[in-house]
Amino acid sequence: MAPELQASLLIVLCALLPCVFGGDPQGGWLEAHATFYGPPAGTIGGACGLEEFKQTYSPYTTALSPALFNNAASCGACYEIKCVNTTGQCKAPQKSITVTATDLCPTGDGKWCAPPRAHFxxxxxxxxxxxxYKAGVIPVNYRRVPCMRKGGERFTISGHQYFNLVTVSNVGGSGDVKKVEVNAEGDEKWTQLKRNWGEKWETNEKLSGKSLTFRVTTNDGKTVTSQNVAPKSWQYGQTFEGRN
Structure with a gap:
């Protein structure tokens, strides 16, 4: 391949990838700071509504500042983070970790999590x-990365006959869900669910007594269809595993 064509392709890739995974065209890394919260065993839950799925995401999770949380649109997204200060704050300078966004960082401290800061x-x-541990807060570089999940997307259905609340978890790829649709057996059309909060999606359509197919679209544009993932006999409170 000619050098000028290679250069053109690199420019295009650098322009497009940050739009999907939130990186900087100059190497893919952005600057932020990080603190920690919770007990040593790790915590999960909060504003993304994923408290029932500790085994799926723990212990490497993070709360995001509002600038990154984006009104829950970033729930489930994965970030690669590395400490960049070498004056005693970093345990392993330049060593990175990958975490999943599962919560919203409180802004009450008026500093680290307050808009427009990017903070973990x-x-x-x-x-x-x-x-x-003694540092408390560390400077970091971060970038969005694909989420590597074991198994398929999971759908936990709660509510009652006239109100269905579906929690979507274990989503691979970009991890952050943009749209959830359901097709109940016998229906000609797809029903789009509305985000209730976090990764909990709602519809008032009558779904009980019908096998259900879910279609999930993530913010990178990828759509995954889990055909007949819930059988006719499904009950509220159950979780069903589809594709990823």
Missing amino acids: DLSMPAYLRIGE
């Missing part, structure tokens, strides 16, 4: 992989 409030196990 890491679980303690994640923080201690890269930062010294």
